[in-house]
Amino acid sequence: MSIARTINVELGDRSYPIIIGSGLLGGEFDLSTHIVGEDCLVVSNETIAPLYFGKLKDNLGDKTIESLNLPDGEAYKTTDTMHTILDKLVEIGANRDTTVVALGGGVVGDIVGFAAACYMRGVNFIQVPTTLLAQVDSSVGGKTGVNHAKGKNLVGAFYQPSVVVIDTDTLATLPDRELKAGLAEVIKYGAICDIDFFAWLEKNIAVLVNRDSEALASAIIRSCEVKAEVVAEDERESGRRAILNFGHTFAHAIEHCMGYGKWLHGEAVAAGMVMAAKLSAIDPGEVDRLCALIELAGLPVAPPKIAADQFLAAMSVDKKVMHKQLRFVLLKSLGDAFVTSSYNDDVLHKLLSASG
Numbered sequence: 594m595s596i597a598r599t600i601n602v603e604l605g606d607r608s609y610p611i612i613i614g615s616g617l618l619g620g621e622f623d624l625s626t627h628i629v630g631e632d633c634l635v636v637s638n639e640t641i642a643p644l645y646f647g648k649l650k651d652n653l654g655d656k657t658i659e660s661l662n663l664p665d666g667e668a669y670k671t672t673d674t675m676h677t678i679l680d681k682l683v684e685i686g687a688n689r690d691t692t693v694v695a696l697g698g699g700v701v702g703d704i705v706g707f708a709a710a711c712y713m714r715g716v717n718f719i720q721v722p723t724t725l726l727a728q729v730d731s732s733v734g735g736k737t738g739v740n741h742a743k744g745k746n747l748v749g750a751f752y753q754p755s756v757v758v759i760d761t762d763t764l765a766t767l768p769d770r771e772l773k774a775g776l777a778e779v780i781k782y783g784a785i786c787d788i789d790f791f792a793w794l795e796k797n798i799a800v801l802v803n804r805d806s807e808a809l810a811s812a813i814i815r816s817c818e819v820k821a822e823v824v825a826e827d828e829r830e831s832g833r834r835a836i837l838n839f840g841h842t843f844a845h846a847i848e849h850c851m852g853y854g855k856w857l858h859g860e861a862v863a864a865g866m867v868m869a870a871k872l873s874a875i876d877p878g879e880v881d882r883l884c885a886l887i888e889l890a891g892l893p894v895a896p897p898k899i900a901a902d903q904f905l906a907a908m909s910v911d912k913k914v915m916h917k918q919l920r921f922v923l924l925k926s927l928g929d930a931f932v933t934s935s936y937n938d939d940v941l942h943k944l945l946s947a948s949g
């Protein structure tokens with residue numbers, strides 16, 4: 594076991610550590626100290642549990658462990674699935690002292706976190722993310738929730754975990770397509786607020802795609818540092834945190850219009866970031882730089898074919914919409930994002946029409 598780094602998310606009495614390392618699961622790492630009571634429910638899915646549930650059990654000492662496996666896929670990120678978790682908690686007689694552990698990618702983490710937030714108005718919750726996307730983004734920051742038939746992540750709560758445990762070895766079993774999707778969120782951090790990290794990614798993208806473990810660990814650490822810092826500053830997204838949604842207004846519309854699961858979240862974010870960069874008043878050379886990096890990561894730089902009116906309608910249910918006005922995260926320059934409701938409507942329409 595080797596812990597490469599512990600990063601704290603500073604949120605007063607709800608602060609928590611993100612522990613990043615290799616060989617944590619199934620090793621000497623003691624997670625039982627983070628289980629407040631005597632029992633826990635580990636929620637995973639049918640793909641991940643056979644790979645990692647047995648190892649995770651070894652980290653939980655003599656705690657009483659119940660488990661539940663959800664069906665796999667974004668299509669199951671629904672209130673129905675959340676109910677199966679609530680039903681299980683009732684069935685095992687869980688109380689306020691029960692800890693709920695999410696073992697999996699962003700889908701598992703988001704649903705399980707929401708169930709933990711709701712059960713008895715909130716029980717202790719631990720994130721053990723197993724995809725690159727979940728390790729660099731969704732497991733940190735406390736956004737939990739499920740999709741609604743009308744839009745992505747429309748139902749949810751801010752609910753922070755008490756610890757995030759990132760075992761970088763879990764990436765070894767992650768399919769290539771999922772690894773690349775995670776790289777989209779990594780690139781996002783460089784694009785929105787860290788041009789040096791962006792430049793580092795440009796140099797290291799080939800080794801990252803080839804799963805070099807040191808490079809991946811560095812990318813995860815820097816991504817978690819940025820996310821922790823932004824969340825600490827604005828936990829409930831009343832201001833700066835919204836920059837983390839760079840590309841996401843377009844991305845959520847792409848995911849919604851294509852049907853959840855067809856385009857991976859990270860793939861939609863990649864195309865969405867290019868669209869957002871094109872809507873920004875920046876040097877075209879910087880748009881090209883972003884496109885080049887996204888392409889080298891093996892990710893799409895253009896959206897799929899969606900009729901412009903359908904695209905726009907899907908964007909209008911975005912949570913950033915205020916007073917019926919769309920708001921976008923745009924770039925002042927590469928490495929410097931801001932949120933605005935003033936953008937060039939003609940450019941937006943051209944971007945949407947080009948897709949349909």
Ligand SMILES: NC(=O)c1ccc[n+]([C@@H]2O[C@H](COP(=O)([O-])OP(=O)(O)OC[C@H]3O[C@@H](n4cnc5c(N)ncnc54)[C@H](O)[C@@H]3O)[C@@H](O)[C@H]2O)c1
Pocket residue numbers: 638640641644665666667670697698699700701703723724725726727730731732733734735736737746763764765766767768771774858859
């Ligand atoms: N809460 C947030 O702040 C936040 C941020 C970004 C994304 N998200 C959400 O995260 C979700 C996407 O998460 P994701 O990309 O992790 O997808 P995912 O959870 O669907 O996982 C991707 C696939 O990989 C499998 N898998 C997971 N870990 C594995 C491993 N180690 N080895 C082999 N297979 C493995 C999963 O079973 C699944 O089939 C979206 O719903 C998105 O909205 C939330």
Ligand SMILES: [Zn+2]
Pocket residue numbers: 730778841858862
């Ligand atoms: Zn995202």
